[in-house]
Amino acid sequence: MAFGFDAARSAGASARNSGTGADIEISSLTKTYGDFAALRNVDLSMKPGEFVAVLGSSGSGKSTLLMALAGFIRPDSGSIRVRGKPVLGEPANARGFGVVFQNYALFPHMSVFENVAFPLRLRKRPKAEINERVEQVLETVKLGHFGAREISALSGGQRQRVALARAIIYEPQVLLMDEPLSALDKSLREEMQIEIRELHEKLHITTLYVTHDQREALTMADRIAVMSKGEIMQIDTPERIYREPSNEFVARFLGEAVVFARIDAEQIFRNLPQPVQPGRDLVMVRGEDFQLEPPLDERHCEISAITRAVVFQGDSWLVKLSTTEGLPFDARIQRADAQRVASLSAGDEAVLYIRHSDVHFIREDA
Amino acid sequence: MSASVTSAEIFAGEDHGRFSRLFGPSLRPYLGLLPGIAIVFLCVALPCLWLLYLSAFDDGGKLSAINYERMIDQVSYRRIFAMTFVVSLETVLCCVILGVPLATFISSLGRRSAALFVGGILFPLWTSLLVRAYAWLVILQRNGLINNWLISTGLIEEPLPLAFNTFATVLGMTHIMLPIFLLPVIGAMRGIDRSLIRAAASMGASRAYTYQKIFLPLALPGILAGATLVFVMSLGFYVTPAILGGGNVQVVSMRIARSLATYSNFGAAAAIGIVLLLSTFALMGMSLIVRRIVQARQGGMHA
Numbered sequence: 001m002a003f004g005f006d007a008a009r010s011a012g013a014s015a016r017n018s019g020t021g022a023d024i025e026i027s028s029l030t031k032t033y034g035d036f037a038a039l040r041n042v043d044l045s046m047k048p049g050e051f052v053a054v055l056g057s058s059g060s061g062k063s064t065l066l067m068a069l070a071g072f073i074r075p076d077s078g079s080i081r082v083r084g085k086p087v088l089g090e091p092a093n094a095r096g097f098g099v100v101f102q103n104y105a106l107f108p109h110m111s112v113f114e115n116v117a118f119p120l121r122l123r124k125r126p127k128a129e130i131n132e133r134v135e136q137v138l139e140t141v142k143l144g145h146f147g148a149r150e151i152s153a154l155s156g157g158q159r160q161r162v163a164l165a166r167a168i169i170y171e172p173q174v175l176l177m178d179e180p181l182s183a184l185d186k187s188l189r190e191e192m193q194i195e196i197r198e199l200h201e202k203l204h205i206t207t208l209y210v211t212h213d214q215r216e217a218l219t220m221a222d223r224i225a226v227m228s229k230g231e232i233m234q235i236d237t238p239e240r241i242y243r244e245p246s247n248e249f250v251a252r253f254l255g256e257a258v259v260f261a262r263i264d265a266e267q268i269f270r271n272l273p274q275p276v277q278p279g280r281d282l283v284m285v286r287g288e289d290f291q292l293e294p295p296l297d298e299r300h301c302e303i304s305a306i307t308r309a310v311v312f313q314g315d316s317w318l319v320k321l322s323t324t325e326g327l328p329f330d331a332r333i334q335r336a337d338a339q340r341v342a343s344l345s346a347g348d349e350a351v352l353y354i355r356h357s358d359v360h361f362i363r364e365d366a
Numbered sequence: 367m368s369a370s371v372t373s374a375e376i377f378a379g380e381d382h383g384r385f386s387r388l389f390g391p392s393l394r395p396y397l398g399l400l401p402g403i404a405i406v407f408l409c410v411a412l413p414c415l416w417l418l419y420l421s422a423f424d425d426g427g428k429l430s431a432i433n434y435e436r437m438i439d440q441v442s443y444r445r446i447f448a449m450t451f452v453v454s455l456e457t458v459l460c461c462v463i464l465g466v467p468l469a470t471f472i473s474s475l476g477r478r479s480a481a482l483f484v485g486g487i488l489f490p491l492w493t494s495l496l497v498r499a500y501a502w503l504v505i506l507q508r509n510g511l512i513n514n515w516l517i518s519t520g521l522i523e524e525p526l527p528l529a530f531n532t533f534a535t536v537l538g539m540t541h542i543m544l545p546i547f548l549l550p551v552i553g554a555m556r557g558i559d560r561s562l563i564r565a566a567a568s569m570g571a572s573r574a575y576t577y578q579k580i581f582l583p584l585a586l587p588g589i590l591a592g593a594t595l596v597f598v599m600s601l602g603f604y605v606t607p608a609i610l611g612g613g614n615v616q617v618v619s620m621r622i623a624r625s626l627a628t629y630s631n632f633g634a635a636a637a638i639g640i641v642l643l644l645s646t647f648a649l650m651g652m653s654l655i656v657r658r659i660v661q662a663r664q665g666g667m668h669a
Contacts, residue, residue: 072564092567099568105561109583118579119569170569 021049021206022083022173029078038064040230049204053221061230062210066176070099097174098167104159106151112162113147119170141165157188175205193219214254226250247363256287258329268323271301273356280361289358290331292340299356307348317341421636433637450617454600458593460540461547469548473555487545499609502538530612538610547592554588618642
């Protein structure tokens with residue numbers, strides 16, 4: 001860490017942080033609280049400078065994973081290596097990771113400047129360097145003239161930026177963020193997602209980002225790890241995890257998924273393709289992949305269903321249907337089908353088409 | 367007839383409207399404070415003014431400044447005031463030295479064990495001041511527990527002068543005041559967000575650095591509140607200095623008692639009370655100013 005700091009200082013401002021991210025190797029990490037297993041044999045490896053979002057609902061173990069990495073929770077077993085060096089024996093203050101907390105955890109008795117300067121002051125950096133670096137970092141998070149402000153005089157978004165500035169000022173190799181945007185309103189959250197992503201592209205700090213918001217994970221991450229009940233269900237790029245979820249949980253957690261058992265699907269769909277891999281007994285179709293017009297160019301299958309309701313939702317229509325066998329499912333019809341969806345009303349029979357490439361075979365949950 | 371009734375009703379309605387405007391929505395929430403304000407006025411402000419009035423008369427009932435002149439002329443008064451403030455400050459100091467680490471420990475405990483400790487702290491408050499003062503006497507006096515034990519082990523030959531001095535007085539007062547100091551401090555410390563401590567650790571701060579730079583500054587309002595409470599209450603202590611000081615520790619409350627009991631000089635007693643009150647205000651004001659200056663300096667450190 002000291003090396004990273006000095007190397008970065010002597011380097012030019014633009015190339016300041018390139019290559020300071022560390023690789024992380026988490027293997028069979030386990031943590032139980034009484035009967036409750038917060039982490040079960042979690043394996044996760046991160047490349048230097050990678051941005052991994054850990055996505056899960058509350059109680060999935062995602063925060064426990066972050067806290068174990070930060071050093072605030074001691075796992076029962078397993079190992080964490082950063083740059084090949086085991087870190088579990090080290091206390092939190094020796095790990096040198098940047099941590100951004102859900103409630104920001106800013107020091108209320110210090111100004112913005114002092115909050116951001118705190119990591120440098122405790123490292124006893126010279127005063128001139130502290131002033132320069134703090135100004136620089138505040139500039140980076142777009143809080144250039146806020147140094148003298150009290151924390152209580154800041155908005156939620158500004159507080160988040162201060163927390164971020166404070167976590168990156170000592171140029172950590174690893175940045176851990178625990179639902180940092182969950183307290184912000186939607187538009188600010190989306191703005192900050194892009195900003196944090198841009199900042200990451202500039203700094204290349206290996207980042208573990210915990211969130212329960214699937215869109216946030218899809219927006220920001222290089223890879224997404226979906227967690228449930230203390231286990232990582234799947235870890236993959238946003239596109240693959242959305243297009244090719246490995247099981248029903250992941251399929252339903254991200255986006256709108258229609259899932260049928262393959263035995264049922266063979267009755268429901270006409271011209272259903274065959275699965276490529278064995279052991280995949282569920283058929284999954286994304287709600288937005290249904291269309292009312294048969295695609296001319298590609299192989300496709302069909303499904304006949306009874307319309308239960310048609311709901312206009314701005315950018316698309318939510319059509320609630322049930323199969324002739326009585327299984328309910330929701331389709332999201334796009335603008336391209338505007339005319340056909342307009343003629344659809346409750347009780348009508350509808351035929352929907354799905355491209356073969358949009359039919360996914362997935363595993364049942366363990 | 368019917369017309370006059372109507373006009374009377376209208377008048378009554380108007381009157382009610384005017385009343386509700388005066389004591390209406392804006393003032394009504396504060397009406398509940400009236401009994402409290404009345405009690406404060408009757409029990410605090412009025413007696414103080416009465417004291418001020420009493421202190422302005424001499425023995426013969428003539429208007430004079432003799433009661434105040436006496437305090438300036440006689441050195442013994444200055445010594446008594448100095449002793450009172452020194453004993454009180456030492457008590458505050460002992461409470462801070464003993465109380466801050468103890469409060470830190472208790473505030474770090476879980477809810478249940480913390481409640482147990484707080485209960486343990488409050489327990490001595492149920493026993494009388496007198497009993498506790500004499501209990502210390504049993505322990506500290508010439509043939510008390512400590513001296514007897516030290517002599518029996520052969521460490522000393524002559525008994526140590528443990529009782530009837532400032533040491534014993536401050537010890538006894540600290541014993542009594544510590545719980546009162548601890549409660550606001552524990553409250554302030556338990557209110558500190560634990561994620562701040564974690565945040566400091568994540569940035570590389572050691573436990574000692576975090577304690578010094580984050581935990582203590584955030585607990586400071588509670589510590590100051592506790593210290594102020596202890597100081598002000600200590601200024602008026604009578605029983606403990608009387609018993610454990612054994613006549614060697616003269617504090618203001620004892621001089622007031624003597625003025626009243628021995629000389630029946632209400633004017634002199636009142637004047638001492640007024641001077642004690644004013645000097646306490648002056649001291650508190652000074653500490654407030656110092657705090658402001660320190661805060662301003664902290665805030666403007668980087669400017």
